[in-house]
Amino acid sequence: MRLYIDSADVKQIALLNEYFPIAGVTTNPSILVKENRPYLEVLREIREIIGEEKELFVQAIGDTAEEIVEEAKFINNELPGNVIVKIPVTDEGLKAIKRLTEENIPTLATTIYTAFQALMAAMAGAKYVAPYVNRIDNLTGNAVNVVAEIAKLYKTYQFETEILAASFKNVQQVHAVCLVGAHTVTVGPDLIEKFIAFPATPADVTEFKNQWQKAYGLDKTNLVNS
Template identity: 55%
Template sequence: MQLIIDSANLDEIRELVDYYPIDGVTTNPSIIVKEKKNFLQLLEEIREVIGCKRELFVQTLADHAEEIVKEAKYIRENILDKLVIKVPVTKEGIKAIKALSEAGVRTMATTIYTPLQGYIAAKAGAAYITPYVNRIEKLEGNAVNVVKEIVQIIEKHHFNSKVLAASFNNVQQVHDVCLVGAHGVTIPPDILRLCFSHRATEANVKVFIEDWQKEYGEKSIVDTNKIKI
């Protein structure tokens, strides 16, 4: 199961990649503009931070298929290595996904709200299907069930696609989509940190260190080994 960072902030990406088993980074126009940098320069810097083996997801902005394909080619010419082009699942977007898939370009079908949108995108050739979990719930939909049913459609009909769930507002949403078989999640840094943070863990570690230090006077096992008992 893939773990992706949903951010374009270089400091946050650098920290999370350094510490955790991150598989890639997703961006979108709204995330990009927050950084107030040249578009390609920022993408190049993200690529430098994450290396050539992790996937980088970049979204097109055009709303007509031919222009989407043109933008995708432009991005690919400038950003190398494992690149995935994000395309919203409008009518024009599906047409573009078909064309890009036929040209061997990996795509992510984004802004997914229903299982049938996921089905059409998978059949069009999208490598990733991305349901918007929190946004579905805001519309009073059952986001977890949408993720589950898209997974079932992909597996039942043997589509070469993965469900990469996105748009999370809390840890429980991440937990729920993991349980129903999502192939991956893309999570903003603040939610990602909460996924493995627990006050009991920190308290346990503190007690272990205090007990050891009371006996040996050192925090490090290496330093303790030098002491003759």
């Protein structure tokens, strides 16, 4: 299991990257536009924060396979490090994924709503597929079942393509897709912070500290008392 930040907010990315086991950052056109500044400037800042080993996902917006391939090459030339090009699963998108796979440029097939879309993307050579969990729930039904079906198909036919589940509104959705076989997830900053939030945890920490201080005095730690 790997965790990605779904954001282009460099301050939030820097904070989460410091504290959480982050594997990289995913972006899309909507996320980048919100930053209201040149997108390459934002992406380069993200790269500086996460380093060159972690994956940075950038979406192509061309309509034809030729345009998408050209964009993918431009993105890879402009950004250092480990870059994954996101491509929507359309007929032109699949064509582009096939061509980029032949040229060893890794891709993520995005806007996945059905298991068969994910199967076609894997057959075309995509490194990742991104089922839109909350959107599937809202539009067509049970997203957890879709993710489970994708995982089963990939296991049956021994595809190396990984499921990078996206579009979450609550922690339970993330938990559910992890249980049925999602290899990775990409989640917004606000939701990531909720992963470890539970009322009993700080209460327990306070109780432990109070007991320790009663026994050994204020401001005493294991190091002081060793």
